[in-house]
Amino acid sequence: VSDVAALHRLNTAFNGDCTTEELIIDSLQYNKSEIVLIAYANSNPAGFLCGEICRSMCYKTLHGTVGELFVEEKYRRQVIAAKLIQEIENIFRKMDIFIVDIATSVENHTAQAFYSSCGYTGKTKMIYRKKI
Ligand SMILES: CC(C)(COP(=O)(O)OP(=O)(O)OC[C@H]1O[C@@H](n2cnc3c(N)ncnc32)[C@H](O)[C@@H]1OP(=O)(O)O)[C@@H](O)C(=O)NCCC(=O)NCCS
Numbered sequence: 001v002s003d004v005a006a007l008h009r010l011n012t013a014f015n016g017d018c019t020t021e022e023l024i025i026d027s028l029q030y031n032k033s034e035i036v037l038i039a040y041a042n043s044n045p046a047g048f049l050c051g052e053i054c055r056s057m058c059y060k061t062l063h064g065t066v067g068e069l070f071v072e073e074k075y076r077r078q079v080i081a082a083k084l085i086q087e088i089e090n091i092f093r094k095m096d097i098f099i100v101d102i103a104t105s106v107e108n109h110t111a112q113a114f115y116s117s118c119g120y121t122g123k124t125k126m127i128y129r130k131k132i
Helices: 004-015 021-030 080-094 109-117
Strands: 034-041 044-054 063-071 100-102
Touching: 004 021, 004 034, 004 044, 004 063, 034 080, 044 080, 063 080, 080 100, 080 109
Parallel strands: 063 100
Antiparallel strands: 034 044, 044 063
């Protein structure tokens, strides 16, 4: 929660103006299925990652997803995202989660190159969305 201002700023840089510090605090405190990691570079907030613990009655095991990953432009190519991914994988392993899914857009070649460098392989899948 002490990172809320930094998380709000980083999230706004990535996703635009789509939440508030109050809602972030509430989510950090009460959303137990989300793990939020923040990275600092020389005491400056540099990036963040949101991992989710997914559970279904259809499967006996949990699985993990990474929904959001962002590193500020001036801190890119300094292995910050790779460290965030390593850290969420360590946390997931400790929870007996051994499968991690990450969705990114087909146009996001930087993210694709990054995830490949971390050992992820691309699977073709379509996401259907409807505004209801
Ligand atoms: C994708 C992103 C998180 C990578 O962050 P980063 O901290 O720069 O990544 P790292 O420094 O840990 O990169 C590790 C490796 O990934 C690959 N990689 C990262 N950026 C790359 C790029 N622009 N082009 C090609 N390969 C790249 C490289 O193999 C790199 O190792 P190297 O620098 O030794 O060659 C960052 O570019 C970003 O925030 N992009 C905008 C947000 C976004 O698209 N997020 C993903 C949405 S799901």
